[in-house]
Amino acid sequence: MTARLELVLDCRDPDRLAEFWAAALGYRLLGRADNYRALVPVEGGGPKLILQGVDEPKGPKNRMHLDILSSDIEAEAARLVGLGARRTRADVVAEHGMAWIVMADPEDNEFCVCRGDDC
Numbered sequence: 123m124t125a126r127l128e129l130v131l132d133c134r135d136p137d138r139l140a141e142f143w144a145a146a147l148g149y150r151l152l153g154r155a156d157n158y159r160a161l162v163p164v165e166g167g168g169p170k171l172i173l174q175g176v177d178e179p180k181g182p183k184n185r186m187h188l189d190i191l192s193s194d195i196e197a198e199a200a201r202l203v204g205l206g207a208r209r210t211r212a213d214v215v216a217e218h219g220m221a222w223i224v225m226a227d228p229e230d231n232e233f234c235v236c237r238g239d240d241c
Contacts, residue, residue, distance in 0.1 A: 127169040128169055128170045128171075129170070129171050129172065130171075130173075131171065131173055131174065131231060132174050132175075132176045132178075133173050133174065133176065133229050133231070134176070134179075136154075136157060136158065136159040136174065136175040138228060138229075139159075139228065139229060142205055142206050142228050143161055143173070145205050146190065146202055146207070147161070147163070147168070147171070147190070148163065148164050148165070149161040149163055149164060149168075150162060150163075150164050152170070157174060157175030157176070158172055158173065158175070159172070160172055160173075161173070180230055180231065184231060187231070188233040189222070189233065189234045189235075190202075190233065190234070190236065191236050191237075192236070192237060194237075195214070195222065195236065195237045198235045199223045199225060199235045202235065203225075206228040207225050207226060207227055207228065207233075208225065208226055209223060209224070210224045210225060210226050210232065211224050220236060220237070222234040222235060222237070223235045
């Protein structure tokens, strides 16, 4: 049996975040059930993303976050800002041959837009 990956993100408004993450990642809404929204890649090849509506507010910092890979991180960050994201800091972080922009989705869940040697 092969294990597969599915990511689950707690949120306050799963419909709003489903719209954001579908546009951000090139995913589509697979379905909804109660407080859950399931997103899958339009072209396959990535994990399913489940948005789970919860009552409690987001805590301080995510223990895990998504990285969106792009050859032009400034253009990708600008596109995501247009969808409702925000940059959490003005500078670009650079370490170990990688560069990334730290961002937050419309509910302040952190993610990064990353450029690396193999993008």
